[in-house]
Amino acid sequence: MDERKMTRATLEWLKTRKRELEDSLRSAGSDADSGHQRAAVHDDQATEQLKNQRRAELERIGDLRFVVPVEPRTETDSIGIGNRVDLLCLQPKDELSALVLPADDSTYAERTGLGMVITPESPIGKAIIGKAVGEEVEVNTKPPKRIKIRAIKPGDF
Numbered sequence: 402m403d404e405r406k407m408t409r410a411t412l413e414w415l416k417t418r419k420r421e422l423e424d425s426l427r428s429a430g431s432d433a434d435s436g437h438q439r440a441a442v443h444d445d446q447a448t449e450q451l452k453n454q455r456r457a458e459l460e461r462i463g464d465l466r467f468v469v470p471v472e473p474r475t476e477t478d479s480i481g482i483g484n485r486v487d488l489l490c491l492q493p494k495d496e497l498s499a500l501v502l503p504a505d506d507s508t509y510a511e512r513t514g515l516g517m518v519i520t521p522e523s524p525i526g527k528a529i530i531g532k533a534v535g536e537e538v539e540v541n542t543k544p545p546k547r548i549k550i551r552a553i554k555p556g557d558f
Contacts (some may be wrong), residue, residue, distance in 0.1 A: 405463075406482075407505040408558050409470045410513040415505075419462050422455045431457075471503060473556030478531050480553055482521060485554035488529070492544075498522070500556060501526060515558055 407415075429452050441535060474483030488497045499517035500506070507518040519526045525548065528538040532550055540546040 402473050404469055405467065405505070406469050406471050406503045407501060408513070408515065410515060410558060411506045411509050412465065412468050412470060414464055414509055414513045415462050419459060420467065422425075422459050422462075426459075433461055472507070472520060475555045477553040477555060479531050479533050480550065481531070483556040484553040485557055486519070486529065486550065487554070488525075489549045490550050491547040491549060493546075500558060501530070502558075 429448060431455060471483055474481050477484065480481065480486055482501055482503065483500050486499060486501075489495075490497065497517065499519045500515060502510075502515065502518045502520065504520045504522060506513070506515055507520045507523075510516060510518045519529070521530055524541050528540045528548065529550060532538060534550050534553055537547055539551045540548055
């Protein structure tokens with residue numbers, strides 16, 4: 402089984418959301434007890450659609466039993482998962498401060514209050530992981546971007 406990583410904030414939010422979805426499925430429509438998609442011969446189309454959306458969201462959340470929580474990273478010599486980074490985009494000129502965290506944290510950042518997240522799998526993440534303050538990198542986007550690493554800070558989540 403692949404190891405799944407995320408912050409404790411995301412993990413707790415997903416656990417709560419999963420319970421809410423499971424509870425709502427148990428109490429929704431004529432197949433409230435079975436949870437089986439085709440058992441609802443008497444549910445109207447809107448109820449069945451809502452239940453299918455909830456099932457799909459539960460599937461996206463997946464199994465949370467084996468999640469490894471990501472801790473804030475205190476090392477600041479190079480960028481790694483769990484750091485906060487301050488970046489200066491040289492073309493076009495823009496500044497960005499974000500946490501470097503796994504994809505689940507990016508997906509649910511708005512709901513968990515983490516703010517801006519860069520994932521290691523993203524073009525920016527691929528370009529900056531392992532880099533140090535003062536380094537400039539070219540990000541593989543269209544058009545390509547040049548980014549300068551201004552600061553590497555401990556994670557603040």
